[in-house]
Amino acid sequence: MSEKKLDLINVGRITAVFGIKGWVKVHSYTEPQENLFEYHPWWLKTAHGVKKVEIDDARPHGDAFVAHIVGVDDRDLAMEFTGFDIAIERDLMPELDDGEYYxxxxxxxxxxxxxxxxxxxxxxxxxxxxxxxxxxxxxxxxxxxxxxxxxxxxxxxxxxxxxxxxxxxxxxxxxxxxx
Missing domain, CATH: 2.30.30.240 (PRC-barrel domain)
Structure with a gap:
């Protein structure tokens, strides 16, 4: 089985940990910002390649958001995800009208x-x-x-x-x- 090459586009970034139960702070690049959570799965761009993750809960927090990554249930593990760009597959992005560009x-x-x-x-x-x-x-x-x-x-x-x-x-x- 051949694996297709991922065509990814950055839609946000994990900026910090939040609390002690594995939550992370997320900055969204989407407009409106909450659209970030409409896309699944997320692909985190790490130093060792991309890692697929799912989000099972998210909410606004100040001028950003906090989210919980499935399987990440403590602060130390969440810390390993900070600083990573969040990407999605480009074909998940909605079509734009003529003359509009991402x-x-x-x-x-x-x-x-x-x-x-x-x-x-x-x-x-x-x-x-x-x-x-x-x-x-x-x-x-x-x-x-x-x-x-x-x-x-x-x-x-x-x-x-x-x-x-x-x-x-x-x-x-x-x-x-x-x-």
Missing amino acids: WSQLEGLAVYTQFSGTRQRLGIVSKLFETGANDVLVVVGDAESIDQKERLVPYVPEQFVLSVDLTAGEILVDWDPEF
Whole structure:
């Protein structure tokens, strides 16, 4: 029997232990955050590969959540899971409408600007973050970019982000390279 290669996407992180009965604190990357618990199983990304776990209970706690991993019933065992990213199989993610993208689809794409009519490579998307008003692309210089600067480009379609081409692996922006 051949084992299929897992196509995983990070959806959260175990940040700390909680209490003495094996519970862990969890930070969710999903929107809304409680959607994290709709996905089963979780795959924890450890230094020794991925480990499949199931959650049998979870609840909000402050600005994050606490959860109980099946078979983990004491603090010391729970401690072994802290610091691990939580991933799920990509095909569990809901389909998005045209023009909508998961952050994980944008990370690693090459970013080109056509500011002042000349196409120039600014670098690659290293990550994204939220500001409240809009998401922001963190673009870092690479071997093919015009320089090694880090740029923060607002993810505002039609204003700064002109197109996203997942097939070509690139994003076209209208952004002054001086910023």
